[in-house]
Amino acid sequence: MNKNTFIGFLLIAVILVGFSLFNRPSKEQLEAQRHYRDSVAFSQQLEREAAIQEAKAVRAAESLVQPTTTEDSVLLHKQIELAYGEFAPAATGKDGYTTIENELVRLTFANKGGFLHKAELKKYKTYKDTVNYLCLFEGQEQALSFTLVTNNNRVLHTENLYFVPNAIETEADGTQLLRMRLSVSEESYIDYEYRLPKDDYMLRASIHAAGMQDILAQNMTSMEMHWHQLIRQQEKGRKFEERYATLQYMFKGNDIENLSESKNDQKSINNRLQWIAYKDQFFSTVIIPDDAFTSAQLESKVMPKTSDYIKQYDTKAVIGFDPTGSKTTDMRIYLGPNHYHTLKAYDKDVDKADRLHLQELVPLGWKIVAWINKILVIPMFDLFTSWGLHIGVVILLMTIVIKLIIFPFTFTSYRSSAKMRVLKPQLDAINEKFPPEKMQERQQATMALYQRAGVSPMAGCLPMLFQFPVLMAMFWFFPTAIELRGQSLFWADDLSTYDAIVSWDTYIPIISGTFGNHISLFCLLMTITNIVYTYLNMQTQSGGSEMKMMKWMMYLMPIFFMFVFNDYAAGLSYYYFVSLLITIVQTYIFRWSINDEKLLRQMEAKQAKNAKNPKKSGFVARLEKMQREQQAYAKEQAKKRYK
Known part of the structure; x- marks a missing residue:
């Protein structure tokens, strides 16, 4: 082997080693790959768990109409132990609910799953119900669960396990504290802690494990979070509400993106996410982990027009977890309005690199x-x-x-x-x-x-x-x-949506799809005023034949805008109506001067x-x-x- 050949092989070796080092997966990517392999390996176990859950539900239903024999009870107990192992004591329990609240929100937690069952905003109502508080979700409209992998390769979901709530505590600053415990034994358990500050929409949540290192898998340093929510139609204008409802998320580097608002969409992300938001036109639910999500799979679905819901959001995200209990998994959950100043206040006195930029939820x-x-x-x-x-x-x-x-x-x-x-x-x-x-x-x-x-x-x-x-x-x-x-003006009872003076239920081809099944009065007044303003402008133009087409186009524009703005907020149409009136007055002043x-x-x-x-x-x-x-x-x- 001559010198040139040796140098050539050496360079090839250096390039191969450098390429392998450069393309080596990051720690987060390795964790995501490991989690994926575990999920595939345990897919059969997941199906088995679901079958056991169904069998248990059928058995429970039968026990309501006929006594359960000792033999059946023993069989059911064995099935539960086989499916849940050391978590078997938490597989059965008593359904119950615990509520904490302040001046702004009322939050109800379920024993089963240990998470939110219902979230209500006290300062707001819906257009259908002007008596009760606005409800973001209730019952099966929302679910959040964490995946636990045991030392003998069982895969469990916290949504199927029962937590035991402690008595609500009130701290010195008015914060309400709720602890819910998932017990395996007296020494081994997982605690959920929820803190709701006084006069705040932000809920503080912590997950703390104790004595779980020998029960959960030794290599378990993270959990997969499953988050599902159906977005209720809260506003009168469904078409407009759908336009502003989206699944939004922020990368750790402050870049904010969202899934499609108008069609079904999904995305897999292998980068760190600062927060994930389930956003409606005026309200949002946002989960903000302290240490960021390491990866996520996001999905958004547009619901049928006849449904009471406008969107369905689903998330699978990986978050850090320490079974030894030396470190807690901390997060914040925002349940409140898309109010610019309220959201921006969470970045007050916060370093630029750590700011949440939640005000970007307001487009x-x-x-x-x-x-x-x-x-x-x-x-x-x-x-x-x-x-x-x-x-x-x-x-x-x-x-x-x-x-x-x-x-x-x-x-x-x-x-x-x-x-x-x-x-x-x-x-x-x-x-x-x-x-x-x-x-x-x-x-x-x-x-x-x-x-x-x-x-x-x-x-x-x-x-x-x-x-x-x-x-x-x-x-x-x-x-x-x-x-x-909810603000009224003259005949309009809500300036955030259209002010219909005439409406109909019959579907009219083309008209119903573009214009809607109503006529907004402020939009109509804006259109009439716009036509008057166009007429005044056309008076100053020449009457040549080459201008006839231009004049027709100018008169058609207000009609076109009427089709566009008929579904928009009455407040916007009112603004343009007043603005055009002032413009007409200005035109006469200019002509005089x-x-x-x-x-x-x-x-x-x-x-x-x-x-x-x-x-x-x-x-x-x-x-x-x-x-x-x-x-x-x-x-x-x-x-x-x-x-």
């Missing part, structure tokens, strides 16, 4: 729109509501303030349109002088006119461009503002002044340069063709 639009909402719209809304004003007055004041903010842009846009309008006779003369075949000469003459008059064609477009993010910010804010929920004849004389004087040395705007200068380059290129191509 405020894409980046610049969300930024406007956060620094302008939400503070303004908070200021006006803090004065104790009616919500209708608050929206009116917000509309006036926003109109004042964008007034300079609106005035500039109107003045630019007026300039173009008074120049139209001169532009028509240029078009007659230069036919379409001489397009370059026509463009040059038009640019020369703009230079002499000091007009920029973009002057009317840029102000409208600056207004657009503000308008979009309001479009995102009102449908997600929980403060509008800007005289076309006076403006034309000013522009003619400016044309005469700039006739010899016209002042060119940057935009016009760039257009001229492009025209010269285009003309030179055309001449060069013509020369090549005639050679």
Whole structure:
């Protein structure tokens, strides 16, 4: 073997070793792979456990109508021991419920499974029930279970085991403490501890094992969490509620993503997750482990339109667990409203790297729109509501303030349109002088006119461009503002949903699918006002045949928007209605303050002044340069063709 061959083999070996080290799975990935292999190995045991559970349920049902013989009792006891092993004492128990509550929430825990049976929010009601508290879930609508692997390879689920609750304790700061114990023996058990602070939507949960290292598998350093929940329809507008209901999650690096809102979706994640949220339009249930989920399988299903539920969410996630009890598995569970300030408060005095960013559960639009909402719209809304004003007055004041903010842009846009309008006779003369075949000469003459008059064609477009993010910010804010929920204005009893004055049950093809089975009055008023505003604008346009199609399009746009906004929040339609009324008033003020004849004389004087040395705007200068380059290129191509 010569020197070059030896070096070649050595380099290949280095590359192979480096490649294997670089692609070696991380600790979390190895744990996920091990857990997957265990799950496959124990799949038959899971089926066996399910069969035993079913047999036990049948036996229990039969015992209600006829006595159970001693032989049957012994057989059932053996079956339970065979399925649950040392956990057999916890396989049977007494169904019962324990409730802890504060001023905001009432939480009921079940003995079987040791987890939440029912969650109620005391400050909110549903549109169907204005008497009882709003219920996020109850009974089988929600389930959370952890997988336990025993030292003899049994796979058990905590949802099938019975916990024994201790008496509720109240700590010095008003926090309520509930302990629930899953006992194997006096020395071996698993405790669930729940702490509900005073006036808080965040529940603190801890899982602590004692003496379980010889009962559970020796290599068990994590558990698989199974979390299932059906999302109730809480709002009148189902179509709109479905649009905002989604399964959302945050990676450890602060990136937030979600599954599809409009269709069934699922995703497997092998990265660490900071939290997982089951989100409705205005309410969410969020699980936030202290040490993050190491991996997760997420699934979201859209429920049929006839169902009482809008979504079904399911999660399988891996979370750390110490059977020796030297370390607890801690997590927080948020059960409350999607209220921006409430959610943001959980990041107060928290290091940037550890912030939860739960306020992102409130959708405020894409980046610049969300930024406007956060620094302008939400503070303004908070200021006006803090004065104790009616919500209708608050929206009116917000509309006036926003109109004042964008007034300079609106005035500039109107003045630019007026300039173009008074120049139209001169532009028509240029078009007659230069036919379409001489397009370059026509463009040059038009640019020369703009230079002499000091007009920029973009002057009317840029102000409208600056207004657009503000308008979009309001479009995102009102449908997600929980403060509008249940607030009435005139005939609308809830500004967070549509205000139907006419509704019907019959399905009408196309209409029912796009427009809905109702007519929203604020949306109708917005449409009528928009048509009036369009008519006022069309009066200032020329009556040439080339504008007829444009006019029809302008009149059809309000009708199109009516189909879009008929299902939207009445608060948003009310805002646009008031905004359009103010815009109409502004239009009359602009017409009164800007005289076309006076403006034309000013522009003619400016044309005469700039006739010899016209002042060119940057935009016009760039257009001229492009025209010269285009003309030179055309001449060069013509020369090549005639050679």
